Amino acid sequence: MTSVPEDINTPEIMIDREVLGRNIERMAAAVQSKGLKLRPHVKSHKVPEIAALQLAAGAVGLTVATIGEAEVFVGRGATDIFIAYPLWVNPRQGQRLRLLSTRARIAVGTDSVEAAQALAANLGDAANDIEVLVEIDSGHHRSGVSPARALQVARAAAGAGLRVTGIFTFPGHSYAPGMPLKAAEQEQQALGEASELLASSGFHVARVSGGSTPTAFLTGTSSITEVRPGVYVFGDAQQLELERCTMEDIALTIAATVVSRHEGDDLTPRRVILDAGSKIIGGDRPAWATGFGRVMNHPRARITALSEHHATVVWPDGSDLPSLGELLRVIPNHVCVAINLVDEIALVSNGQVVDRWRVAARGRNN
Amino acid sequence: MTSVPEDINTPEIMIDREVLGRNIERMAAAVQSKGLKLRPHVKSHKVPEIAALQLAAGAVGLTVATIGEAEVFVGRGATDIFIAYPLWVNPRQGQRLRLLSTRARIAVGTDSVEAAQALAANLGDAANDIEVLVEIDSGHHRSGVSPARALQVARAAAGAGLRVTGIFTFPGHSYAPGMPLKAAEQEQQALGEASELLASSGFHVARVSGGSTPTAFLTGTSSITEVRPGVYVFGDAQQLELERCTMEDIALTIAATVVSRHEGDDLTPRRVILDAGSKIIGGDRPAWATGFGRVMNHPRARITALSEHHATVVWPDGSDLPSLGELLRVIPNHVCVAINLVDEIALVSNGQVVDRWRVAARGRNN
Secondary structure (H helix, E strand, C coil): CCCCCCCCCCCEEEEEHHHHHHHHHHHHHHHHHCCCEECCEHHHCCCHHHHHHHHHCCCCCEEECCHHHHHHHHHCCCCEEEEEEECCCCHHHHHHHHHHHCCCEEEEEECCHHHHHHHHHHHHHHHHHCEEEEEECCCCCCCCECHHHHHHHHHHHHHCCCEEEEEECCCHHHCCCCCHHHHHHHHHHHHHHHHHHHHHCCCCCCEEEECCCCCCCCCCCCCCCEECCCHHHCCCHHHHHCCCCCHHHCCEEEEEEEEEEECCCCCCCCEEEECCCHHHHCCCCCCCCCCCCEECCCCCCEEEEECCCCEEEECCCCCCCCCCCCEEEEECCCHHHHHCCCCEEEEEECCEEEEEEECCCCCCCC | CCCCCCCCCCCEEEEEHHHHHHHHHHHHHHHHHCCCEECCEHHHCCCHHHHHHHHHCCCCCEEECCHHHHHHHHHCCCCEEEEEEECCCCHHHHHHHHHHHCCCEEEEEECCHHHHHHHHHHHHHHHHHCEEEEEECCCCCCCCECHHHHHHHHHHHHHCCCEEEEEECCCHHHCCCCCHHHHHHHHHHHHHHHHHHHHHCCCCCCEEEECCCCCCCCCCCCCCCEECCCHHHCCCHHHHHCCCCCHHHCCEEEEEEEEEEECCCCCCCCEEEECCCHHHHCCCCCCCCCCCCEECCCCCCEEEEECCCCEEEECCCCCCCCCCCCEEEEECCCHHHHHCCCCEEEEEECCEEEEEEECCCCCCCC
C-alpha cells in the first residue's frame, strides 16, 4: 500500500499510477467483453493525460459535461466528444460549438423542443455538423424525458435541421445502496422503449448511451451501444460503500497531516484533526454514507465532520490514536468534486512522486 | 434587485458591488462600536481587492487559514496576518513562515506541546519573530484545548522560544439554529477563563480572538479583543436560514440558466433544472438547511438535489414554472466553498459587469 512520499505538501491529492492503470484496463476489458463501447466521462478527472490512457485502452471517445471541458480536451487532441448535457445554447455558445465541430466529432444532448430549436437557431448553417442525442429520464428524475415525449423532441430537433443520431440517459439513482441493479434494469427498459419508438418512426438510432460507474458492469446489452462511467478511474468512498470497489482499487487519495489530537472524554470524542477539509476533499455526503470520506488502511475510522481546512476523524476504540504530525490518506466520498478543487495532482509510483499532472479542465463550468 | 447582466456566461459567480460595500461597512461599524477590533477571515473571499475594502473600513489586519493564503495576501501588501490554524510545521513550512515574517507581522495558532515544539524547531532563530496564539476549544470540539491545558501549551511554547501573545477560539457550533447566542456565551466563558489563567501565570495576554459571522454581533467584550468573521461580506443561504441576514444582504449569487423544465406528475416533482451544480455552488448542506442553497427572489423554491452540473429546483405550487432559458440567481449555502471553485468573479453594479476580480488565493490549501 502506497505511503505518502516525502515531497508531498499536505493536503495534496496523490494518484497511484499502478492502481489507475489497472482500473482503466479492467473497465475497458469488462465493457468490451459485453460488446459495448466505452465513452468514459472525463469530468471525473479533467486530466488530458488520463484521457489518453483511456483512449489507448480502447475507449471510442470521451464524454464531457460542458462546452468548456470539450474545448480543453479537443485542444489536447480529442477527436470524438459527447457533451452529455441538455444544453441551452445562446449565440455565444452556438459559436463555440461551431468552432468545436470543425475540429472534432461533437454530439450534444437535448431534452425539449425549445432547447432543440434554440440549438438549431444558434448553430445556423452548422446545425447538421453536430449530432444530437435526446435525453431520457430512466428513473433519476433530473433532466430527460419519457420515451413518448422523446419522440416529440426528436421530431422537433430533426424539423429544425439538427442531426438526431441517438438517445442517452444517466441512471443517477444507482448511487444508493441496493439501487445499482434496479437502476440498470430501468435504464435498459427506458432506453429500449425510446429506441424502438424512434426507430419505428423512421429515426436511425445509431447511439444508445447509458451507464455510470455503479451500473457499468450491469448494463443491459439488448439495445444499449455505449456506456459512460467516470469515477471508476480512481474509485472513491461512495463506490467503496456501494460495494463497487475495494480499498485496493482506490487510486486517488488526499495526503493529510494530523495537526490536532484528542484522547477525548465524557463530553468530547476521541479524535484526530487533519489539515484536509472540504476545500480539498469536497463536501459531498449522501445520507447513506458513513461519513465525509474514509481513511486508507483504517477502515473503522470515521470522518464525522468536515470544515474547510479540518477533517474531524473519530478513532475506533482499541486502536492507538495516530501521532501529531503523522501522515494519513483520505479517500474522498466523490472524486469528481475533489479533483476539481486542485490545479495539479501528484502521480505516485512505488512511494515516489514520478510526475505532476495539471487538472487542465478544472473549473470549466461553462 | 440586480438582474443577470447580458455578458454573464452561466454558471458564473456575480458579486453585487453595493451590497458588498454595505456589508463591509456595517460589520466594521458594529464591531468598532463595541470596542472590539475586526480581523476579518479572508478565506471567505480570497480576493485582495475585497481585503483592501475591509482594511479601508477599519479592519486591523487579516485572518487566513493557511500559509499559502498568507503568502498571497502579503504579496498583495497585507502587513498584519493571523493564520488562525493549529499548524503542524515541517522544515519547508518553517522556511515559508520565516520568509513571511520578514515582510509582515505574522501570528499563528497552536494547540499542543508537540506542535509548539515543532514550530519552534523549524523556525530556528526566527522563533521569536512570529507570534503564537493558543487555540481554545469553546464548545465546537474540533481543534483547541481546555483553558487548563492551554496554560501547559503556552508554557511549552514559551519554553521553546516562541512569543506567546494571546489565545483564540472558533465558536463553530454557532452554525445551527438556536445556537449563536449560546455559542457566543461559551466563547466568552472559555476565553475569559483561559485569559485569566495565562495572565495569572505571568503571560501578557494581549490578543484574545474570537468570533464568527453568526456570533459577531453577540460577542462578549469583557475579555475578547478582536473578532474574525468572514462570511458577512457576501452573506449566504446558511446565514439567511440562521436569520443572520436578509435576502437584501446577499452580495454573492451564482447566475444560472434553466436548461430543463418539468411540470411534474404523480411520480416526478414539478421542477426546473439549472446549469449550476456542486462544482460552482458547492455541496455543503447542514442537516438543518432547507436545501442545497436558495433562489434569489423565489423564497419558496427549494434546491432539493445537486449534481455536479445540475441543480434540481422544486417549484412552489401556485407560482409559474420559469421558462427554459430563463436566468435565475442561486444563493449558495456556504460562500467560502463556492468562491473557492472559480478563478474569477464578476463585479456587478446597476445591472452591469463593472469589473472582474481574480480569486487570487483560490486553492491555496497548504
